[in-house]
Amino acid sequence: MEKAQQARSSALSVLIAEANQMNCQLVGRALRNRRNRLTVIGSAVSSEHALALVVEGKPDVMVLSARLKEGPLEGYRVLRQLRALQSHTRAIMLLDSRERDFVIDAFRCGAQRSNFLRRTFRDFREMHPRCP
Numbered sequence: 001m002e003k004a005q006q007a008r009s010s011a012l013s014v015l016i017a018e019a020n021q022m023n024c025q026l027v028g029r030a031l032r033n034r035r036n037r038l039t040v041i042g043s044a045v046s047s048e049h050a051l052a053l054v055v056e057g058k059p060d061v062m063v064l065s066a067r068l069k070e071g072p073l074e075g076y077r078v079l080r081q082l083r084a085l086q087s088h089t090r091a092i093m094l095l096d097s098r099e100r101d102f103v104i105d106a107f108r109c110g111a112q113r114s115n116f117l118r119r120t121f122r123d124f125r126e127m128h129p130r131c132p
Helices: 002-010 021-033 047-057 074-084 100-109 121-127
Strands: 012-017 038-044 061-065 090-095 116-118
Touching (some): 012 047, 021 038, 021 061, 038 047, 047 061, 047 074, 074 090, 090 100
Parallel strands (some): 012 061
16 A cells, blocks of 8 residues: 555656647647556636645646637747746646747746647547547
């Protein structure tokens, strides 16, 4: 029993912030299906809820979509606020586009070079094989 608790405590804690609950579930399922030491501690669709969960849960990583419930660029605002909080949470920014301006803005908001993923419908199909 003690070994199981140690393994859980050494797992990387992850918070998911996406545009809607279905996307949160898809990303969460993809993370859980990998045999990584990841524990999804929560999900949020609004910037306010995402930031509250960061303060409360202090996750190691936040998987953050550029698009949240409030709008297509709300994730950038969350990223700036995360940096302002001086949180130790690392952010992985999910972008819908490879457009240069979007990538540069994400850098300016505090994302790091290795933290970019391009999301496509095919990615979601791979996460959830039952999609047509």
